[in-house]
Amino acid sequence: MLRKTCTLSALVLAIALTATATRGGTDMNERYDRGWAALSALAPEKARTVQESLADIAPDMARFVVEFGYGDVFTRPGLSPALRQTATIAALAALGNAAPQLRFHIEAGLAAGLSPAEIIEILYVTTVFAGFPAGLNGLAAARQVFADRGVTPPPAPAPETTDRRTRGLAALEATSRNAGRQVLDSLADLAPDMAGFILDFSYGDVIARNILTPAHKEIAMIAAATARGTMEPQLKVHVKAARAVGVSREQIVEVLIQMAVYAGFPAALNGLGVARTAFAEIGE
Amino acid sequence: MLRKTCTLSALVLAIALTATATRGGTDMNERYDRGWAALSALAPEKARTVQESLADIAPDMARFVVEFGYGDVFTRPGLSPALRQTATIAALAALGNAAPQLRFHIEAGLAAGLSPAEIIEILYVTTVFAGFPAGLNGLAAARQVFADRGVTPPPAPAPETTDRRTRGLAALEATSRNAGRQVLDSLADLAPDMAGFILDFSYGDVIARNILTPAHKEIAMIAAATARGTMEPQLKVHVKAARAVGVSREQIVEVLIQMAVYAGFPAALNGLGVARTAFAEIGE
Amino acid sequence: MLRKTCTLSALVLAIALTATATRGGTDMNERYDRGWAALSALAPEKARTVQESLADIAPDMARFVVEFGYGDVFTRPGLSPALRQTATIAALAALGNAAPQLRFHIEAGLAAGLSPAEIIEILYVTTVFAGFPAGLNGLAAARQVFADRGVTPPPAPAPETTDRRTRGLAALEATSRNAGRQVLDSLADLAPDMAGFILDFSYGDVIARNILTPAHKEIAMIAAATARGTMEPQLKVHVKAARAVGVSREQIVEVLIQMAVYAGFPAALNGLGVARTAFAEIGE
Numbered sequence A, B, C: 001m002l003r004k005t006c007t008l009s010a011l012v013l014a015i016a017l018t019a020t021a022t023r024g025g026t027d028m029n030e031r032y033d034r035g036w037a038a039l040s041a042l043a044p045e046k047a048r049t050v051q052e053s054l055a056d057i058a059p060d061m062a063r064f065v066v067e068f069g070y071g072d073v074f075t076r077p078g079l080s081p082a083l084r085q086t087a088t089i090a091a092l093a094a095l096g097n098a099a100p101q102l103r104f105h106i107e108a109g110l111a112a113g114l115s116p117a118e119i120i121e122i123l124y125v126t127t128v129f130a131g132f133p134a135g136l137n138g139l140a141a142a143r144q145v146f147a148d149r150g151v152t153p154p155p156a157p158a159p160e161t162t163d164r165r166t167r168g169l170a171a172l173e174a175t176s177r178n179a180g181r182q183v184l185d186s187l188a189d190l191a192p193d194m195a196g197f198i199l200d201f202s203y204g205d206v207i208a209r210n211i212l213t214p215a216h217k218e219i220a221m222i223a224a225a226t227a228r229g230t231m232e233p234q235l236k237v238h239v240k241a242a243r244a245v246g247v248s249r250e251q252i253v254e255v256l257i258q259m260a261v262y263a264g265f266p267a268a269l270n271g272l273g274v275a276r277t278a279f280a281e282i283g284e
Helices: A002-023 A030-042 A044-055 A059-074 A081-095 A099-111 A116-130 A132-149 A164-176 A179-186 A192-207 A214-228 A232-244 A249-263 A265-281 B002-023 B030-042 B044-055 B059-074 B081-095 B099-111 B116-130 B132-148 B164-176 B179-186 B192-207 B214-228 B232-244 B249-263 B265-281 C002-023 C030-042 C044-055 C059-074 C081-095 C099-111 C116-130 C132-149 C164-176 C179-186 C192-207 C214-228 C232-244 C249-263 C265-281
Strands: none
Touching: A030 A044, A030 A059, A030 A081, A030 A099, A044 A059, A044 A099, A044 B132, A059 A249, A059 B116, A059 B132, A059 B192, A081 A099, A081 A116, A081 A132, A081 A214, A081 A249, A099 A116, A099 A132, A099 B132, A116 A132, A116 A192, A116 A214, A116 C059, A116 C265, A132 C044, A132 C059, A132 C099, A132 C249, A164 A192, A164 A214, A164 A232, A179 A192, A192 C059, A192 C249, A192 C265, A214 A232, A214 A249, A214 A265, A232 A249, A232 A265, A232 C265, A249 A265, A249 B132, A249 B192, A265 B116, A265 B192, A265 B232, B030 B044, B030 B059, B030 B081, B030 B099, B044 B059, B044 B099, B044 C132, B059 B249, B059 C116, B059 C132, B059 C192, B081 B099, B081 B116, B081 B132, B081 B214, B081 B249, B099 B116, B099 B132, B099 C132, B116 B132, B116 B192, B116 B214, B164 B192, B164 B214, B164 B232, B179 B192, B214 B232, B214 B249, B214 B265, B232 B249, B232 B265, B249 B265, B249 C132, B249 C192, B265 C116, B265 C192, B265 C232, C030 C044, C030 C059, C030 C081, C030 C099, C044 C059, C044 C099, C059 C249, C081 C099, C081 C116, C081 C132, C081 C214, C081 C249, C099 C116, C099 C132, C116 C132, C116 C192, C116 C214, C164 C192, C164 C214, C164 C232, C179 C192, C214 C232, C214 C249, C214 C265, C232 C249, C232 C265, C249 C265
8 A cells, every 4th residue: 555655656756757767868667667666665755855856957866866776776686675774774874974865764764664673773783883973873863764754762672681791702603603703812912802892892782682683783784894895804704694694695795786876886896805705715 | 357356365365364374384485375376266255264264273274275285286287177176076975074075176166167067977977986875965065056156057968879788888898998897707606787787877877978078087986986995996997997098197196196185195195006006007 | 070070960860861771781880880970071061962862762872882982991091081082083083974973072172181272283183194174174173162162272383493394304204214204205106296295294284293292193193094994004104103102002002992982893903903013013
């Protein structure tokens, strides 16, 4: 029903945009139709606003967003809309330089089936990869979207009953097959307390949280690291970790392709290069 | 005439700033004069506003912007003002974290002779390198500058009559002498559809557009990749591509030096290192 | 006295936040208490605002900021509060994507004992590493904080009496033990003027300024380079330079650990990797 209403809106807008699309040299085509159906099902009002704001200055950009971003990439099989929005939210929060798009994709994430609590958790994971300012500004974006949409913030998760170190070690061993352990050992000479922070804070306080599945969290981490483009060793660790917790090769590749839209083709291509190395190192 | 008026404004401001510059230990010197003449010819009102806003808190910064940014770098021979603004617009849009400066340089780009349509195209090229959020926020900056200056947005370009793959292949072969082809082949095992996106979207939809010359586009790509500093393989490909479409070694070096001002010295130095490797690999 | 007042405020807030912290599974603990005492001594009003704004949407984030950011990291021995704020200001200005946090830490820097003039100097140093837009936007943040707090901007420093090249060479030789010289030589073939800019502008105009000590400046540069994560060669040079001007290994490690909070764990870990190499290369 939601989809039907949105398709109707899409048709109305499609008529309005016909001149534009035709000027751009492409009649309303199958890529556009598929993309617009997906985009308008997620955030119909904002999608229309973006399209209209581009109509006078860069109509081809409006078309590319729909055709490429949604018709070519978002609607690919292999990764659900909710996991695609997970990757995009983590990427934009980690980049920290695209607040309007981050708000758009938080709203789209809700429409794709992410719960408010899951969106908050994606931003916790991003904090580990991109720092507290990135996490705090991401939460500010979420707060605004939740308020605009009348969404009740999630209740705080249930208290943890284990200690941080125990939780952290368990989470690390479950996802990283000794790779994380090796990072910790490698800090013993230079910054042993940093190893403690990774175990207690990154893994114990954040990654061990149980609102998102381990697979879901690894997808957020892969997206954040790929978008920033400055975290090759950590990206390799988490591609392997993702495989260890059941993320398929196809899903990982889809997350990396999704990054071409939100962080540019070089980020996606370099992420694919890291993934290839990681797969080879675990014999895949 | 424009230049004469601006020089007069420069003189007026020069008098106002004399105390500042003298306190900074440098009488109005030749570097300052040359820089201010260039800067005030581009965006006299905004240049004055920036200078005045710095006068109380960091007068030496006001001086460095003029002396180094314009007197030392911008006024160097080897790259036209329009191509320098091309590089700066692409860099700031790719970084995505300096909206006031991006608006400043879009205005300065118009003054340096870039057409509104050319500025829009620079932002299309940046979208491929830094993602749609970067491109969309760049277009928002352009829209605001065009509105403030009463500039009519450019008409949409003429429709393409060839198909995307054909255009993409032609653009790729013209610029990359097999290097791009090799990237595509290298994706066959892991993400073959990504290769299609590069060919059809990056090259077919965007890089094949014919409003900017191939040389002009390569300069934008080199600047975007250097400023972000996370795209070494792609920067190397596009330094070679730039040479293939007639950008001189000197012009490439000037683009990279220009990046010291807008993305910092490390970005420029690392870009020069990549360029040296690229030149060596093509026997230069 | 300031500390006593703040501790009282902390107690008041602690009562208000008790439900939150308990829900998060951690009673007001020693890490939280230590962190809150440090945080509320720096910027009590803004700290409370941040905590309150997170209470409904992400109470665990409010707790993590205090426990990890301040209780675990900020209060570590080995680096003074003023030098920690130096690192954070440089990092956030270099990232350029977290304006609210940059303003927060400029205010906290004043509370930690940095003078307004020293804060301005940190932003000058950042300009060399991250470009003029980053420096200018950092100065805009400082201007706003100074105005809000009724702080008088610092007077311009005394005029320099030596020429730029002489100052630059002296600063370079004092800090870089030939490493910088080698960078300059390495540019002779490709971009000799760039070498001049480094000597005259980066070192002569900026790094030679004498408001901050050489050690203080190296800490700012290490933080900026680590946070951006795209400047590995330059980070290595400046880790060595920091040792040459008397920054201890422990202080360098503390700066890098501090970056886990503000730029994410991967940035900190990759910075530690570079530091390990730098230390080894100078026989430490």
